[in-house]
Amino acid sequence: MSTELPPPFRERMLGLFEPCVLMVMAISHYIRVCVEAIKRGEVLAPIMQTAKLRDEAFARFWIAFTTSRQPPATTPNGEPTQVEPAGSSALIPPLLKTASGVVLDIGPGTGSQMPLLRSPAIKAIYGAEPCLGLHKAIQNKALAEGLSSKYHLLPCSVASSELLPALEAAGTGVADAHKANGTGIFDAIICVRVLCSVPQLERTTRELYALLKPGGRVLVMEHVVNPWRTAKGSIAARIAQGIYQVFGWSYFIGDCCLDRDVEGALRGAADEDGGWESVQIDRSFEWSVMPHISGVLVKKSR
Ligand SMILES: C[S@@+](CC[C@H](N)C(=O)[O-])C[C@H]1O[C@@H](n2cnc3c(N)ncnc32)[C@H](O)[C@@H]1O
Known part of the structure; x- marks a missing residue:
């Protein structure tokens, strides 16, 4: 059972919008993939090949998302970065x-x-x-x-x-x-x-x-x-x-x-x-x- 205390009201309300960031990122990749298909001459792909385009767009989105969360390999002083995972990611290391x-x-x-x-x-x-x-x-x-x-x-x-x-x-x-x-x-x-x-x-x-x-x-x-x-x-x-x-x-x-x-x-x-x-x-x-x-x-x- 969790013993954590919920954050203050304002933070909880702002938290409701956090998934918007992910969704905007994912939608923009989807649109880009559709536009590229159309430019290649596959005009009907966004209707006829949705599974393929969704797969491609999700892959790009997930690569961009995970890359954006990776800390740089070294600090500005050239030392290796040591960043402890935060949020839900902190739940993973003790398990795995x-x-x-x-x-x-x-x-x-x-x-x-x-x-x-x-x-x-x-x-x-x-x-x-x-x-x-x-x-x-x-x-x-x-x-x-x-x-x-x-x-x-x-x-x-x-x-x-x-x-x-x-x-x-x-x-x-x-x-x-x-x-x-x-x-x-x-x-x-x-x-x-x-x-x-x-x-x-x-x-x-x-x-x-x-x-x-x-x-x-x-x-x-x-x-x-x-x-x-x-x-x-x-x-x-x-x-x-x-x-x-x-x-x-x-x-x-x-x-x-x-x-x-x-x-x-x-x-x-x-x-x-x-x-x-x-x-x-x-x-x-x-x-x-x-x-x-x-x-x-x-x-x-x-
Ligand atoms: C949100 S990502 C999480 C990736 C990874 N486990 C992590 O923690 O970084 C979800 C992953 O599940 C994969 N996935 C979706 N449906 C699946 C299925 N039916 N079987 C196996 N993997 C699936 C997706 O392709 C994607 O790689």
Whole structure:
């Protein structure tokens, strides 16, 4: 449970507009991509090839966004910059530093979390990233972090119908046991800011559960629907989430939904199997348009 105090009223109200910055950035990339397609002579592309253009625009937006948040490598004095992550990003390092064994990273984006995955306890990392425009950035990051030999980039969605064939195609044998007798594959599954975007959330979380080894762990850090009915939630933030959705948030930001009960879906994923061994989930920023959950769900060892 979160123990943080909400900021003063004025700050909370201003916070309602923070996602506008992201949305304006995403829309401007989308418009640019459409204009470029038209200039290339693909006049009907904005109507006939929306999936392709949205994918391209999201990739550019996410690369620009993550780059804008990276501190410069050195200070003006030439010393290496040491900036602690702030806001919701501060929730990620304590979680990811516990990853070990064979790891699935869903939707790695530009690979921003890779510096947190350099532990020798990690044997292999499989990154399932359907947005092809982000692949070059992920490959470069793996190289820069010295993870190229461990990192297997899969050009697929997390849906089992795509993920399992992609794992097989990786040729590492990781999916063999699952194919033969349905046993789990992964020691850890990383879900950082991605379950907001996957299609069919409940189905996806059940499929992920099935891919965990006994004792395997889901490491989760996600933004979720505002818990406005609870004392710490906010009706204003919940309404703002609805407004952003209506004005195209999901369309422009890679299918991201602001109003998902990700915690409920994750908790429910183990129901048919008698529940999780343990669930430790904290909530943060519950007053805001982007309340977050972070924590670990452990599958029974049996
Ligand atoms: C908001 S970004 C987060 C990226 C990264 N996890 C991070 O924390 O920087 C969401 C990522 O999820 C990916 N994504 C969207 N739908 C997905 C799906 N069905 N399966 C796997 N990844 C997906 C997007 O392409 C994008 O890279």
